[in-house]
Amino acid sequence: MTTTSSTTSFAASVLDPIRAIVGERGIITDPGTMQPFMESWRDGWVGRSPAVVLPDSAQALAAVVRICAETRTPIVPQGGNTGLTGASQPHADGSEIVLSTNRLNRIREIDLDNDTMTVEAGCILANIQNAARDVGRLFPMSLAAEGSCQIGGNIATNAGGVQVVRYGNMRNLVAGLEVVLPDGRIWDGLRGLRKDNAGYDMKQIFIGSEGTLGIVTAAVLKLSPLPRATATALVAVSSPSDAVDLLTRAKGKVGDRIITFELIQRFCIDIARRHVPDVPDPLNDVYPWYVLVELADQDSGERLAGMLEGILEAAMEAGEVLDGVVAASKAQADSLWRIREGIPEGQKREGVSYKHDVSVPISKVALFLDRANAALEREFPGIRPFSFGHLGDGNIHYNPIQGEDGDPAEWKARLGAVNAIVHDIVVDLGGSISAEHGIGRLRIDELPRYKSPVELDMMVALKMAFDPHNIMNPGKILRLNGNAR
Ligand SMILES: O=C(O)CC[C@@H](O)C(=O)O
Numbered sequence: 146m147t148t149t150s151s152t153t154s155f156a157a158s159v160l161d162p163i164r165a166i167v168g169e170r171g172i173i174t175d176p177g178t179m180q181p182f183m184e185s186w187r188d189g190w191v192g193r194s195p196a197v198v199l200p201d202s203a204q205a206l207a208a209v210v211r212i213c214a215e216t217r218t219p220i221v222p223q224g225g226n227t228g229l230t231g232a233s234q235p236h237a238d239g240s241e242i243v244l245s246t247n248r249l250n251r252i253r254e255i256d257l258d259n260d261t262m263t264v265e266a267g268c269i270l271a272n273i274q275n276a277a278r279d280v281g282r283l284f285p286m287s288l289a290a291e292g293s294c295q296i297g298g299n300i301a302t303n304a305g306g307v308q309v310v311r312y313g314n315m316r317n318l319v320a321g322l323e324v325v326l327p328d329g330r331i332w333d334g335l336r337g338l339r340k341d342n343a344g345y346d347m348k349q350i351f352i353g354s355e356g357t358l359g360i361v362t363a364a365v366l367k368l369s370p371l372p373r374a375t376a377t378a379l380v381a382v383s384s385p386s387d388a389v390d391l392l393t394r395a396k397g398k399v400g401d402r403i404i405t406f407e408l409i410q411r412f413c414i415d416i417a418r419r420h421v422p423d424v425p426d427p428l429n430d431v432y433p434w435y436v437l438v439e440l441a442d443q444d445s446g447e448r449l450a451g452m453l454e455g456i457l458e459a460a461m462e463a464g465e466v467l468d469g470v471v472a473a474s475k476a477q478a479d480s481l482w483r484i485r486e487g488i489p490e491g492q493k494r495e496g497v498s499y500k501h502d503v504s505v506p507i508s509k510v511a512l513f514l515d516r517a518n519a520a521l522e523r524e525f526p527g528i529r530p531f532s533f534g535h536l537g538d539g540n541i542h543y544n545p546i547q548g549e550d551g552d553p554a555e556w557k558a559r560l561g562a563v564n565a566i567v568h569d570i571v572v573d574l575g576g577s578i579s580a581e582h583g584i585g586r587l588r589i590d591e592l593p594r595y596k597s598p599v600e601l602d603m604m605v606a607l608k609m610a611f612d613p614h615n616i617m618n619p620g621k622i623l624r625l626n627g628n629a630r
């Protein structure tokens with residue numbers, strides 16, 4: 146059978162009934178218009194698909210899934226398509242339909258006394274943050290892609306970001322879910338409850354499942370009080386171990402007023418400044434490591450800044466801190482944030498890098514960095530360590546960059562060996578090979594190396610129970626029975 150005739154029969158048996166449900170506005174088959182849905186914005190994932198389907202209600206989405214279930218047509222659920230692991234793009238063989246949540250974009254309800262907001266999966270994260278702020282509440286999920294990522298994708302990937310140290314990751318911010326199952330049934334679990342101990346917690350099965358068990362169509366989100374004040378500082382330290390001491394000291398003094406605690410290696414600032422405009426270098430000297438710390442609470446800004454200064458002065462006396470600046474205005478705080486925000490963008494432009502999104506216990510971050518840097522420098526002389534991330538969560542983006550010399554193709558070919566070295570150390574220290582980005586396709590072949598057979602068996606059993614025909618985002622997270630997908 147030729148590709149053309151298989152695509153034609155695909156179109157006839159599957160796309161016509163789908164078109165009848167979603168109408169012309171709900172389906173794209175033109176290759177040019179489909180292209181943005183086929184590729185990732187970073188990291189080079191590109192696929193093909195006969196159609197992108199965009200239902201405008203959970204009921205329509207469920208009806209589409211029912212057709213796919215009957216015809217065994219694989220589905221790739223997609224939100225804002227901003228993920229970093231290839232989970233939301235189709236494979237290259239053109240056999241999968243992309244099911245987009247773009248048109249599920251209503252805020253269904255805000256319950257102020259319950260501090261919850263019920264939203265559809267396609268709501269853009271920044272719109273949710275703004276809607277919460279408009280009613281005097283905070284929705285604390287915050288990450289670089291917030292202007293275009295969708296809450297459904299945040300939930301499917303259990304997103305993290307820069308405020309997890311205070312508010313937790315997506316898992317902690319969801320009170321209830323509505324999900325379309327792989328057989329097309331809708332599970333209405335939109336309960337806004339703080340306590341619900343009536344059996345298994347099904348919503349947690351779907352959070353972080355990367356669209357492999359079902360499609361989230363709506364969620365009840367937990368809101369927090371809107372802080373009245375924030376205080377932001379950039380602090381220089383001589384080592385990650387001193388940064389951890391500073392974190393422990395700050396926790397002891399101000400507890401969960403710490404909303405951000407990010408570690409930054411000096412080289413990351415150099416790369417951000419090289420490639421991204423307006424990244425400042427606000428301290429008078431150059432230091433090996435930095436921390437971006439932010440506090441927030443309901444108190445006055447002056448008192449909060451005073452608390453932060455007090456912590457930094459004591460840490461300086463103890464030799465943990467070398468230098469630092471506390472932002473004197475919102476504009477100055479924003480400018481400090483540009484340093485952190487410019488790092489992934491700068492790194493993208495610098496050449497081959499080996500990305501890792503790892504976590505270890507906070508107490509072992511310094512040991513992890515020492516061991517990983519030493520092992521890589523021994524094995525691949527010239528490789529340039531490049532580490533930053535969410536120290537408050539023990540989550541480091543350990544992204545060494547190729548050496549300045551040598552053939553880029555040769556550096557690229559070392560990816561597998563670099564991953565193995567880094568991940569073996571992570572797992573030896575009790576850590577995880579994915580802290581917040583997920584497994585997707587990027588780490589699908591590494592997962593079996595780092596999960597026990599018991600844990601893998603449980604994961605496969607779950608997948609088989611929910612999706613026995615393997616139509617829901619196949620070939621992401623797990624390959625079933627050793628198959629390609
Ligand atoms: O580029 C990366 O490796 C990390 C991206 C993102 O998770 C961040 O924390 O900025």
Ligand SMILES: [Zn+2]
Nearest residue numbers: 306534542581
């Ligand atoms: Zn991150």
